[in-house]
Amino acid sequence: MAANNSSEAPIPPLEEAGGEGVKHEAEAEADGKGKAPAQAQAASTTTMLHRSGSRPQLDLSGAAIHGTLEDRNPTILLPNQSDDISHLALDIGGSLIKLVYFSRHADQSTEDKRKLSTKKRLEIFTGARRSYPVLGGRLHFVKFETGKLNECLDFISSKQLHRGGVDSPSWRSGAQPDNIVIKATGGGAYKYADLFKERLGVSLEKEDEMDCLVAGSNFLLKAIRHEAFTHMDGQKEYVQIDQNDMFPYLLVNVGSGVSIIKVDGHGKFQRVSGTNVGGGTYWGLGRLMTECKSFDELLELSQRGDNSTIDMLVGDIYGGLDYSKIGLSASTIASSFGKTISDNKELSEYRPEDISLSLLRMISYNIGQISYLNALRYGLKRILFGGFFIRGHAYTMDTISFAVHFWSKGEAKAMFLRHEGFLGALGAFMSYEKHGLDDLSAHHLVERFPMGAPYVGGKIHGPPLGDLNEKISWMEKFVQKGIQITAPVPMGAPATTGMGGFERPTSKGDILRSDASAALNVGVLHLVPSLDVFPLLEDPKTYEPNTIDLDHNEFKYWFTVLSDHLPDLVEKAVASEGGTDDAKRRGDAFAHAFSAHLFRLMEEPAAYGKFGLANLLELREECLREFQFFDAYVSIKQRENEASLAVLPDLLMELDSMDEEARLLALIEGVLAANIFDWGSKACVDLYHQGTIIEIYRMSRKKMQRPWRIDDFDMFKKRMLKKDQPYKKALISVDNSGADVVLGMLPLAREFLRHGIEVVLVANSLPALNDITANELPEIVAEAAKHCGILRKAAEAGGLIVDAMAGIQDDAKDEPVSVPLMVVENGCGSPCIDFRQVSSELAAAAKDADLLILEGMGRALHTNLNARFKCDALKLAMVKNQRLAEKLFNGNIYDCICKFEPVS
Ligand SMILES: Nc1ncnc2c1ncn2[C@@H]1O[C@H](COP(=O)(O)OP(=O)(O)O)[C@@H](O)[C@H]1O
Ligand SMILES: CC(C)(COP(=O)(O)O)[C@@H](O)C(=O)NCCC(=O)O
Numbered sequence: 001m002a003a004n005n006s007s008e009a010p011i012p013p014l015e016e017a018g019g020e021g022v023k024h025e026a027e028a029e030a031d032g033k034g035k036a037p038a039q040a041q042a043a044s045t046t047t048m049l050h051r052s053g054s055r056p057q058l059d060l061s062g063a064a065i066h067g068t069l070e071d072r073n074p075t076i077l078l079p080n081q082s083d084d085i086s087h088l089a090l091d092i093g094g095s096l097i098k099l100v101y102f103s104r105h106a107d108q109s110t111e112d113k114r115k116l117s118t119k120k121r122l123e124i125f126t127g128a129r130r131s132y133p134v135l136g137g138r139l140h141f142v143k144f145e146t147g148k149l150n151e152c153l154d155f156i157s158s159k160q161l162h163r164g165g166v167d168s169p170s171w172r173s174g175a176q177p178d179n180i181v182i183k184a185t186g187g188g189a190y191k192y193a194d195l196f197k198e199r200l201g202v203s204l205e206k207e208d209e210m211d212c213l214v215a216g217s218n219f220l221l222k223a224i225r226h227e228a229f230t231h232m233d234g235q236k237e238y239v240q241i242d243q244n245d246m247f248p249y250l251l252v253n254v255g256s257g258v259s260i261i262k263v264d265g266h267g268k269f270q271r272v273s274g275t276n277v278g279g280g281t282y283w284g285l286g287r288l289m290t291e292c293k294s295f296d297e298l299l300e301l302s303q304r305g306d307n308s309t310i311d312m313l314v315g316d317i318y319g320g321l322d323y324s325k326i327g328l329s330a331s332t333i334a335s336s337f338g339k340t341i342s343d344n345k346e347l348s349e350y351r352p353e354d355i356s357l358s359l360l361r362m363i364s365y366n367i368g369q370i371s372y373l374n375a376l377r378y379g380l381k382r383i384l385f386g387g388f389f390i391r392g393h394a395y396t397m398d399t400i401s402f403a404v405h406f407w408s409k410g411e412a413k414a415m416f417l418r419h420e421g422f423l424g425a426l427g428a429f430m431s432y433e434k435h436g437l438d439d440l441s442a443h444h445l446v447e448r449f450p451m452g453a454p455y456v457g458g459k460i461h462g463p464p465l466g467d468l469n470e471k472i473s474w475m476e477k478f479v480q481k482g483i484q485i486t487a488p489v490p491m492g493a494p495a496t497t498g499m500g501g502f503e504r505p506t507s508k509g510d511i512l513r514s515d516a517s518a519a520l521n522v523g524v525l526h527l528v529p530s531l532d533v534f535p536l537l538e539d540p541k542t543y544e545p546n547t548i549d550l551d552h553n554e555f556k557y558w559f560t561v562l563s564d565h566l567p568d569l570v571e572k573a574v575a576s577e578g579g580t581d582d583a584k585r586r587g588d589a590f591a592h593a594f595s596a597h598l599f600r601l602m603e604e605p606a607a608y609g610k611f612g613l614a615n616l617l618e619l620r621e622e623c624l625r626e627f628q629f630f631d632a633y634v635s636i637k638q639r640e641n642e643a644s645l646a647v648l649p650d651l652l653m654e655l656d657s658m659d660e661e662a663r664l665l666a667l668i669e670g671v672l673a674a675n676i677f678d679w680g681s682k683a684c685v686d687l688y689h690q691g692t693i694i695e696i697y698r699m700s701r702k703k704m705q706r707p708w709r710i711d712d713f714d715m716f717k718k719r720m721l722k723k724d725q726p727y728k729k730a731l732i733s734v735d736n737s738g739a740d741v742v743l744g745m746l747p748l749a750r751e752f753l754r755h756g757i758e759v760v761l762v763a764n765s766l767p768a769l770n771d772i773t774a775n776e777l778p779e780i781v782a783e784a785a786k787h788c789g790i791l792r793k794a795a796e797a798g799g800l801i802v803d804a805m806a807g808i809q810d811d812a813k814d815e816p817v818s819v820p821l822m823v824v825e826n827g828c829g830s831p832c833i834d835f836r837q838v839s840s841e842l843a844a845a846a847k848d849a850d851l852l853i854l855e856g857m858g859r860a861l862h863t864n865l866n867a868r869f870k871c872d873a874l875k876l877a878m879v880k881n882q883r884l885a886e887k888l889f890n891g892n893i894y895d896c897i898c899k900f901e902p903v904s
């Protein structure tokens with residue numbers, strides 16, 4: 001076991017499991033004399049979930065921006081939410097206390113004039129929660145040992161979770177709401193009710209444990225995209241369960257004891273069985289027999305164990321032979337611990353490692369087998385395993401899966417849940433009325449993986465970090481020590497089972513990663529009710545944003561690219577914040593945090609769920625924001641915008657002198673040429689040292705030689721200029737700032753407007769590299785409009801600029817009222833786009849669009865190259881990376897892609 005070095009961790013670790021004082025009181029109570037073990041008592045009736053809803057809860061309705069329209073970071077008020085709202089729910093089990101808490105959070109969203117007018121125009125219901133781009137709300141998951149209840153109470157108290165969090169008005173005013181009620185489930189909700197009242201002044205409102213388990217599990221399956229996975233032979237595979245085909249399934253919650261529940265629907269279930277041989281048994285027996293001080297230590301021991309010294313194998317009985325007639329190999333366990341009968345040895349003569357492995361195999365296998373029998377009893381094919389006994393441990397999951405697979409002859413499937421032990425706590429949280437969670441679907445939730453606590457050698461050091469300063473200090477501490485910080489997610493082990501029997505695993509992994517439910521393996525769930533599925537996706541069910549699967553090999557490449565890029569990014573980020581000492585500290589901390597993520601993913605690409613390149617690039621941006629770098633490329637963007645706007649009038653004049661067909665080609669060429677301005681591509685950044693923006697733009701244009709690597713231009717031109725069937729509305733998704741948007745995309749948009757086609761420019765909600773954001777775009781359009789009547793009239797018609805330019809030369813004075821030009825945000829803060837989760841603004845704007853243009857590598861190549869839409873789609877990008885050019889197009893760096901996909 002990696003030593004939990006106290007000199008590095010002066011504060012007691014949150015998850016320092018075990019210890020002398022660990023009690024299993026609830027278990028002892030449940031197992032009262034003369035009674036059948038509680039876990040084995042099967043309920044006979046099907047229970048309907050009752051929601052006790054005695055008080056108002058998180059109410060997002062009527063949310064409104066507080067402050068002036070010009071405020072950059074206004075507070076969002078939830079007028080219908082009462083101050084004494086509880087943001088916390090608990091599951092106090094026999095071994096562990098699980099906390100799910102909600103924190104309100106106002107992200108960097110502004111409600112400017114553009115947004116207000118867009119909303120009006122798109123008829124987005126203002127005043128409702130759906131009108132907020134990022135209505136902050138986050139669900140956090142934390143656990144404590146039940147034996148260390150005091151730490152849990154301190155945690156709740158320090159964060160004021162029982163009073164609605166430190167951001168709650170009642171907290172700030174120092175008010176003491178006298179009757180705070182918190183939902184709680186698990187035996188401890190009864191047992192410790194008085195203590196909670198005494199220490200925190202709160203009453204625990206008890207929710208039934210089974211109700212909660214089922215509600216939590218159903219919510220996760222419905223709302224989290226990569227929640228359930230199979231684990232066989234060391235391989236983790238995410239399973240997408242169809243929402244319309246979720247039921248029935250068998251839920252096996254392996255906590256201290258085991259509950260087996262047949263789930264038939266929402267709130268419709270029956271506890272059909274259970275077993276008292278569960279997680280508490282492994283930990284309890286293991287502690288007695290090995291003198292381990294913590295659960296993790298015990299589990300870690302098992303990884304170096306050889307159970308054949310303890311278990312009686314088929315081969316031991318059959319003289320080394322298989323018992324092939326009934327399908328048992330020599331290495332199959334015939335009798336767990338059976339060998340110790342004849343050995344005549346004392347307990348101390350056995351290796352603790354071997355004991356732990358024998359125990360783990362015995363208990364996991366037994367649970368798998370009992371679960372299978374119950375599945376058989378009710379004809380169920382899907383068995384979902386939850387509870388903290390699983391602990392994301394590869395070997396445990398493989399053993400259970402093997403048992404299910406073996407006994408069912410492959411008919412039934414064992415699946416595991418990423419939020420394994422939090423089902424009950426989540427269910428208790430769900431039982432609050434008006435929390436809004438019921439209405440949420442997968443597209444409303446974004447899981448993020450902040451550095452919640454520092455990790456060294458797979459161990460958590462210290463409690464979850466309270467603020468940014470604490471976080472940075474931790475990072476610095478570990479940097480000084482030169483220790484690699486790694487994000488703690490359960491490790492994946494290589495193959496564990498052999499043919500025809502249950503073999504000894506070849507490897508069980510070297511280290512057991514600290515599971516740190518307070519942080520990275522289970523991320524923080526961001527609730528973003530304003531996200532929607534893009535309505536023009538041909539088939540949202542089969543849509544896959546990532547073009548290339550981020551498997552281990554692919555990740556290795558990106559690991560190098562992103563690591564190499566890191567020093568430059570940090571330099572830009574620090575400069576964007578004025579280069580102060582504080583910015584430098586944050587910059588270093590960011591670099592270490594992001595590297596930690598990279599190292600973690602290198603070990604196991606599936607550690608954070610099914611992770612694609614889009615997620616990885618977004619993780620980098622989110623990590624920057626976590627360390628309060630809100631726009632690392634701000635000055636580069638400004639400089640390039642200004643330089644490009646200065647040459648725009650000449651370009652427009654040149655374009656206007658061409659005939660329609662030549663102009664269209666020049667425009668598309670211009671878009672492709674200007675897409676070279678990408679500060680995320682190493683090759684391009686090297687290029688920028690060789691000339692000014694305008695020189696590079698000219699050079700790039702000159703090199704535009706057709707045919708391009710993919711060249712559907714003629715097809716597009718034909719369709720675009722079809723007089724009897726003109727396009728009506730184009731959604732144009734833009735990419736980079738500077739020449740890209742000013743000299744490439746704006747002139748193209750202008751051409752559409754000239755053809756009477758309504759244009760919606762789609763831009764990022766939050767900064768990512770040098771991409772233009774929806775907040776920045778109106779100013780650029782207004783600048784451009786000073787030199788162009790078409791843009792001006794259209795921008796006015798779209799409410800983008802008010803008519804404040806009287807007296808400015810007007811070449812479109814006598815033209816009829818223009819079709820509108822609008823700007824909408826896409827809901828993203830990444831250089832890629834996942835169309836399953838876009839802003840409601842974009843979704844509303846898309847409804848009557850008949851053309852979608854995607855520009856740039858991130859949005860048109862790395863993601864969406866293979867995406868199919870319900871309207872015509874034009875994908876435009878310059879490939880600024882040799883490897884990608886080879887991989888996707890058998891081509892070369894600086895190749896251009898013009899892919900047109902008409903619907904008919
Ligand atoms: N850090 C830990 N400390 C104690 N037990 C742990 C820990 N991590 C995982 N476990 C396992 O998880 C079991 C508890 O699982 P859980 O789902 O929380 O059930 P309960 O609600 O009964 O506490 C323990 O009995 C033990 O086998
Ligand atoms: C992050 C990006 C996808 C952005 O490209 P864009 O969408 O701006 O065309 C791209 O810069 C990229 O793939 N860069 C990493 C690899 C490299 O250095 O070439």
Ligand SMILES: [Mn+2]
Nearest residue numbers: 735736771831
């Ligand atoms: Mn870009």
